[in-house]
Amino acid sequence: MLRTSKPRLQRSPSIPSATAMMLGVVALALALAFAWFSGEGQISRIFAQLNSLQQSPPMWLEAPMVAGHYLIFPTVALFLFAVAITHISPQPKPWSRAIVITVLLILVGRYLTWRSLSTLNFDNPLNGVASAILFIMEMLGLLTSIIQLVLLLRVRDRQTQADQMQLAVIDNTFLPSVAVFIPTYDEPEFILRRTIIGCQAVDYPNKKVYLLDDTRRPEIKKLAETLGCEYRTRPNNDHAKAGNLNNAIAHTDSDLIASFDADFVPTRNFLLRTVGFFQDPTVALVQTPQSFYNPDPIARNLGLEDILTPEEEVFYRQIQPMRDGVGSVVCSGTSFVVRRSALEAAGGFVTDSLSEDYFTAVRLASKGHSIIYLDEKLSAGLAAEIFSAAR
Numbered sequence: 001m002l003r004t005s006k007p008r009l010q011r012s013p014s015i016p017s018a019t020a021m022m023l024g025v026v027a028l029a030l031a032l033a034f035a036w037f038s039g040e041g042q043i044s045r046i047f048a049q050l051n052s053l054q055q056s057p058p059m060w061l062e063a064p065m066v067a068g069h070y071l072i073f074p075t076v077a078l079f080l081f082a083v084a085i086t087h088i089s090p091q092p093k094p095w096s097r098a099i100v101i102t103v104l105l106i107l108v109g110r111y112l113t114w115r116s117l118s119t120l121n122f123d124n125p126l127n128g129v130a131s132a133i134l135f136i137m138e139m140l141g142l143l144t145s146i147i148q149l150v151l152l153l154r155v156r157d158r159q160t161q162a163d164q165m166q167l168a169v170i171d172n173t174f175l176p177s178v179a180v181f182i183p184t185y186d187e188p189e190f191i192l193r194r195t196i197i198g199c200q201a202v203d204y205p206n207k208k209v210y211l212l213d214d215t216r217r218p219e220i221k222k223l224a225e226t227l228g229c230e231y232r233t234r235p236n237n238d239h240a241k242a243g244n245l246n247n248a249i250a251h252t253d254s255d256l257i258a259s260f261d262a263d264f265v266p267t268r269n270f271l272l273r274t275v276g277f278f279q280d281p282t283v284a285l286v287q288t289p290q291s292f293y294n295p296d297p298i299a300r301n302l303g304l305e306d307i308l309t310p311e312e313e314v315f316y317r318q319i320q321p322m323r324d325g326v327g328s329v330v331c332s333g334t335s336f337v338v339r340r341s342a343l344e345a346a347g348g349f350v351t352d353s354l355s356e357d358y359f360t361a362v363r364l365a366s367k368g369h370s371i372i373y374l375d376e377k378l379s380a381g382l383a384a385e386i387f388s389a390a391r
Contacts, residue, residue: 036129051128054119054121057118061117062118085100097155105149108146108149115135151322151323151325156372156373157321158324158374158375159375161277162276162376165276166272166273168279169271170272172205174275175275178204178206178207178337179208179210179252179258180202180207180208180209180257180258180259180260182195182212182260183212183214183245183261184211185214185215189220189223192211193223194265196227198266199229199260199265200228201268202266203272204272204275208252209229210230210231211232212232212233212248213231234247238351239356240354241354242349242356242360245348245356246349246351249343249344249348253340256339257338259334259335259336259338261333263382264382265379266335270378270379274288274374278337282370283339284364284369284370285331285337285372286337287320287372288374288376288378289312289320290316290379291312291379291380292380292383294382296310320373320375327365327371328371331360331361331371335379339369342369343360345367346360346363346364
């Protein structure tokens with residue numbers, strides 16, 4: 001059963017150290033700008049000296065001022081190098097990824113050196129402030145890319161681990177009970193029918209499928225009875241989807257819980273590929289990618305559905321594996337399996353936000369549990385085809 005939260009002592013509000021540091025930097029920058037605009041002698045001399053250095057940088061810092069054809073050789077060399085790496089290692093491997101990232105970081109470092117030491121304009125306060133603001137904004141954007149490049153060195157690919165872990169499930173030596181939750185709110189019957197049949201077809205002997213209807217529709221109850229799955233509802237809609245899931249948790253007792261949105265259909269091997277990870281007692285949640293069997297509506301309207309990469313593909317193919325490498329996987333609210341004992345100890349799904357999936361994973365991680373990501377498409381959902389459906 002879910003534990004009720006205990007009253008906590010009210011603590012006086014405090015500013016996090018990172019925020020305090022950022023505010024301090026901003027205050028210092030504003031003070032320097034004010035002093036420069038007001039003509040304070042020492043500050044003006046410092047910026048005049050900086051401007052002199054920017055206008056006359058060392059030769060090795062300057063951008064190449066030669067004819068364009070002299071730059072063809074390094075450009076072609078880098079291109080051939082990239083082609084050679086992809087030919088030798090068609091699938092990214094740690095060594096090939098490290099080589100490419102190192103080259104990119106060297107190029108970024110060279111650009112940063114040139115940009116920061118020979119392009120800023122401190123001729124007068126107005127130009128100086130505008131130049132500094134543009135530079136800072138550019139560096140903040142570039143910092144995100146640098147962090148992603150570094151995190152790429154720690155990308156986790158758990159498919160081999162899944163191959164090993166599923167052996168115990170296939171041999172029936174590790175078969176924890178699994179409750180498959182399908183939370184629904186006003187989705188059409190034909191969509192629910194497809195999802196229920198898909199969940200029932202999952203190849204796993206110790207599972208039970210629950211349809212969690214938050215609109216209490218008689219026809220949906222009849223559908224559940226016809227298809228032979230459990231039907232669960234509640235007298236109100238408190239806390240939306242999180243409340244619906246928590247209500248189901250309180251009335252079930254399985255070891256693990258798998259959850260699928262009402263329009264997501266799992267593959268037959270979904271549980272075979274995910275349940276094995278829970279042999280590790282520290283694992284609390286296994287997340288798999290979201291994918292869709294219909295095209296993105298914007299790309300489709302542009303006639304580019306076969307060309308443009310859907311936004312979720314970038315997140316689930318690139319961002320999530322990087323986050324897995326540093327222990328910060330995001331729970332996306334569907335196509336995941338969670339350990340009941342860990343979830344109940346954390347107080348169930350977070351009800352203070354509509355992003356209950358995200359904050360529930362954060363809470364589990366904060367209690368020392370592992371949230372892992374298996375980069376295999378083991379389910380497919382229905383992408384919103386009109387804006388009103390993307391709620």
